[in-house]
Amino acid sequence: MIASLAMYDWPQVRAEHDRFWSLIRAALAEEGIAAPPALTRDESLWTLWESPDLLLGQTCGMPYRTRLHGRVALVGTPDHGLPGAAPGWYYSVFVARADDPGEAHDFIDRTLAFNGQDSQSGWAAPQNEMARRGLRFTHTRHTGAHRDSARAVAEGRADIAAIDAVSWRLIEAHHPEVATRLRVVGHTRPTPGLPLITAAGRDPAPLARATAAAIAAIAPADRAALGLRGLVTIAAEAYLAVPTPPPPSQDVPVN
Structure with missing residues (x-):
């Protein structure tokens, strides 16, 4: 199985993400779900997102609505407490x-x-x-x-x-x-924030419970570094309703 939190897993907060994953993994064990010991960081995002072995990953709203919808299951959306945005939404x-x-x-x-x-x-x-x-x-x-x-x-x-x-x-x-x-x-x-996903056919409910429990248990310093406030449920329809503009290849040539 594969786990990745690559979207905000910058080198400067890698240790905080590792500790966060350890909390998620422990909460998953309470759910009776085995999880990989470490986050995967050496694969392309699309390889991770589309893998049938994906236990927990994070994608962006645009890839979700244009290609991943129906091929992955939504787990939940982390809330980063952004001013001027509803919980779990961002801009x-x-x-x-x-x-x-x-x-x-x-x-x-x-x-x-x-x-x-x-x-x-x-x-x-x-x-x-x-x-x-x-x-x-x-x-x-x-x-x-x-x-x-x-x-x-x-x-x-x-x-x-x-x-x-x-x-x-x-x-x-x-x-x-x-x-x-x-x-x-x-x-x-604001639009819906970066959702956590799992491979299609996997029950997302225990993954959501484990992630929410991990966010609640995270140390204050790590919470501040990662900016995590909680986990919310945002319907797929909210992601799909966001317009998709043409790619830059249909504009004036990229320079």
Whole structure:
């Protein structure tokens, strides 16, 4: 069996994730469920998400609605206590260089750094937010990770990025050399947060109970580092209702 919490499992909080997994594993043992001794960190996300051996993993809302729905079971959604969002929901912060004036929509004709075209927070959220104004980012730079998008903006290789608010917390905490060169110029509207999943055919209920128990038992320092408040249930329909914008390949060529 496989377990992964890769979405926020940054090197700087790896030890905290390991201890969190130990708590989940102990709670699963109480449920009579055997679990792997360690988190898997050496596989691609899609390999993990689509594996029939997946016991517990975490995906993003966009991959869930575009490809994984019906092929995995939802376990629950961690609540990170973000201000201005319902429990378990999240949003992206638009960031630009600290000395670059304007609000998010003022950057529409400039370069958007995005972590991946299957990212809800880095790609779908900013495009959906601008679509409400009849606008669309067409000048883009692919980076591969939120922290790399933030760095691209700070270093002038892009002008704006939409960063998952939980990732932005991690950037502020662990990459101050990047965060201090940026400023928040707007927010997207909240959408359901990054769900925990298990392979199709597996009962998600004991996994949800074990994860909730682990979050309740987590040490205060680890809770603060991971930003965990609880586990909530968000219906699949809420994920599926979020619009999916066209990929960047249908825009002006990526530079």
